Amino acid sequence: MIPDRAAHIPDVAAHVPASLGTYRDGVALGTDGPATTPLVALRDPAVFDATLAAFEAGLGIGPNTVDRRALVSYWSQFYLAPLATPVMTALVRLGRPLPLAFATTSLELDADGRPARFLVRPAAPDGARAGLTGLVEDHLRPFVELCRAQCGIAPRVIWGNAAVILDYVARELGEPETMARPEVATCLGWRGGTACALSPLAQALCDRRRRTCCLRQRVPGVCSCGPLCPLERCRR
Template sequence: MIQEVAPRVPASLGAYREGVAAGPGGPGATPLVALRDPAVFDATLAAFEAGLGVPAGAADRRALVSYWSQFYLAPLATPVLTALVRLGRPLPLAFATTSLELDAAGRPARFLVQPDEAGPPCRSAGLSGLVEDHLRPFVELCRAQCGIAPRVIWGNAAVILDYVARELGEPETMACPEVATCLGWCGGPACARSPLAQALCAAGGGRRRRTCCLRQRLPGVPSCGALCPLKEGRECCGAAGA
């Protein structure tokens, strides 16, 4: 089923059309669970830092992990939501069985999953399956490796998934109630329980982060513009804590 996703990705998201592939990958593929080893995670982060041209060890570690997570989430979100919205099926992307490939600049580029027939069943269907089986372990990984507040990474995930869903088309996404609920488009108790919905708030006819992503702390990296809560004079509360 994975090969059916790419042709259904809109042109505006074409850079991430091949963000998920089936198979073991090459020798450079890293199982996601291996990133729980501080040495493996630090080596992965160091490659990303070098690709940014930042002197080793000069960057705020929490800001660096947050920015790295944005590159991680982008190639994940496009195939996932395309499969859910346009094919009505989840991809087998459990954190425990997925691997990651980096590009030449050390950025997360492609996720490698078990073939459809070998993939483990999700504990829950739809976008909530990705939340429970992949995003929660990923958020915990980032917290464990640098002490970053989980709400910062949830905010990164929410912004990217919300953007991809809108590029796929709001009518199409709204036709998938579970996806729309997870993203907070519908309101009600189910939306209130979604960590993705909780990470964004309405602002100026659009949506904005509730918590700063910290990326502007990195040399040469701009803020996320209108999405940034600091633009409205809100206190940045994402550096530490729950």
């Protein structure tokens, strides 16, 4: 359990479909407390290592026994899951972004050391960008750089994790609803054009389908993505 120091965002939570209910409260309004970590603090190697060690312990894996890049990639999938559902629900069904700039957001972990909830300030900071592009530039790009800096993982792997999860959530919300938000659809590569070609999410989805593996099968006890894995498709 995570401490109840935050309040969910009622209008967003109410529009989350049942299929995504696990992460209905993945973003909440709240303030930092003893069990929260400002995302910017993860740039400190000691803080990041402690966070990763808690995740590793929750998986029942001994310390320093796994390819660090694979572990960070798998951790990022847990990080991105509670982020994606509220973000995409707010964008697709309510037409508004959530104030999730990396610089002003904090993270709570669950009892197993997994990322569980993001705490945000009630209002977006000045200069915050709107739409899914705002999430890409103000949150995901710093997050991808954080992972690269802490373990040397190729950025395309983390971008791929983000793109696959966001794309999945968008499809659960409904293709007609997502296509009705042109900026979101373009950023995900559902629409063509210059903006689509420049979107790291659209490019990552293309790369993942072709060749980029998320490395999760290198973590003991964790299965691969099966037929969804590009490496599996290449072996056929």
